[in-house]
Amino acid sequence: MCENNSLRNLITKDNQYIIKQLYFKSSSDITNGNGIGKRTTVNLGVGKYGDIDIDLISNPIIIFDLNDVDLEFVPEKIFNYITFEIGGQQIDKIYSNHMTILQKEYGLEVKKIGSKVFFPIPINCLLKSNGILASKCKFHEIRFWLEFTNEPSIQCIGDMSLRIDITMLANKPNWTNICGNILKESFNDPVHGEQLKSNEGKIYTGDFKNQQIIKIKHFQFTGAEQCDNNENVKIKTYFNHWVNKLYIFFSNTTNINGNIYKEQPFDRIRVIANQVIILDLDFETLLYETVSKSKSNSVLPKGVYIIEIDKYINYYCDTLNIELEGLSLPSPDIHFNVYAETTNYLKFDSNICQLMFLN
Numbered sequence: 001m002c003e004n005n006s007l008r009n010l011i012t013k014d015n016q017y018i019i020k021q022l023y024f025k026s027s028s029d030i031t032n033g034n035g036i037g038k039r040t041t042v043n044l045g046v047g048k049y050g051d052i053d054i055d056l057i058s059n060p061i062i063i064f065d066l067n068d069v070d071l072e073f074v075p076e077k078i079f080n081y082i083t084f085e086i087g088g089q090q091i092d093k094i095y096s097n098h099m100t101i102l103q104k105e106y107g108l109e110v111k112k113i114g115s116k117v118f119f120p121i122p123i124n125c126l127l128k129s130n131g132i133l134a135s136k137c138k139f140h141e142i143r144f145w146l147e148f149t150n151e152p153s154i155q156c157i158g159d160m161s162l163r164i165d166i167t168m169l170a171n172k173p174n175w176t177n178i179c180g181n182i183l184k185e186s187f188n189d190p191v192h193g194e195q196l197k198s199n200e201g202k203i204y205t206g207d208f209k210n211q212q213i214i215k216i217k218h219f220q221f222t223g224a225e226q227c228d229n230n231e232n233v234k235i236k237t238y239f240n241h242w243v244n245k246l247y248i249f250f251s252n253t254t255n256i257n258g259n260i261y262k263e264q265p266f267d268r269i270r271v272i273a274n275q276v277i278i279l280d281l282d283f284e285t286l287l288y289e290t291v292s293k294s295k296s297n298s299v300l301p302k303g304v305y306i307i308e309i310d311k312y313i314n315y316y317c318d319t320l321n322i323e324l325e326g327l328s329l330p331s332p333d334i335h336f337n338v339y340a341e342t343t344n345y346l347k348f349d350s351n352i353c354q355l356m357f358l359n
Helices: 007-012 096-105 152-156 175-185 193-203 283-293
Strands: 017-025 039-045 056-066 079-086 089-095 111-113 116-120 142-148 157-169 212-221 230-236 242-252 268-273 276-282 305-307 320-327 334-349 352-355
Touching: 007 056, 007 157, 017 039, 039 157, 056 142, 079 096, 089 096, 089 212, 089 352, 096 212, 096 242, 152 157, 268 283, 268 305, 276 283, 283 305
Parallel strands: none
Antiparallel strands: 017 157, 039 142, 056 116, 056 157, 079 089, 079 142, 111 116, 212 334, 230 320, 242 305, 242 334, 268 276, 268 320, 334 352
16 A cells, blocks of 8 residues: 555645544435346535535445345445545446455455445555545536346345545645655656656646645456457557556356356466567466465465566556466456556546546
């Protein structure tokens, strides 16, 4: 999480602060199944707690109150995805069959206590000491969208709310210096570095003196792909930001739980960036790399593999392709999934928050 340079550490340095937990209700009535198959929102409103500015929001947790205490809580049976938006612009989107993977990766634990399920949302820019500058979003609502499935088990949910940490500072930080430090560390970004340099002078003068830019990580997913058993299968990816790492797994599309295929699916994997092979691993070595590189002490779900792209190259890939050698799957319903942790930047300007570089 880069704790030392995290946003909370930067804004609270030499400053007094208070962290509170706020609770927000869903905008839709889920009781008796009114929310089944539909999207519901949780609006956090604007960056105020009473008359006090909320300087940072972080660590969102959904709390489900179950009518049936014996219900087995499986995320894939409850909702299809969760989207985080500011002012109507999507900042990040996590699909249900990715949530368990990311919760394991970030050391987040889903807990069921009595009739309540506490479900942390694994959106990187909001986790731990990261966060969003809510005080810079005074005129644009911060919200979460949840799309529920049509599964009957959702009718056991009696109520839903969202808990989130808010940080309030005693003194207003020096946003210009904080933003300047973040920008300077990002000038070597192989994709957006030059454009970020052009913004450096603007944050100190004129109409741009109140502009802040923060670096975030978010996810891109371009869909599951059906692959035929073959000695050599080539897969093209379509990620358009600087890719930090790839998460790779196979899942059964006919299973409502979206079960991850846990057996060995191939013999060898290659990653090709700009027509150059940057990684060539047999399956056992890939498995070792995945276990040794997981951020948390928790083991990732079996069948999920990590490739740290930024370990092998320091330049932007116009094309990033994957080759699987010796692919062998027991059913055509088992599809290949790859999604990427990518780098982007949020710009706060005149009380507007938006991604600098759109997907």
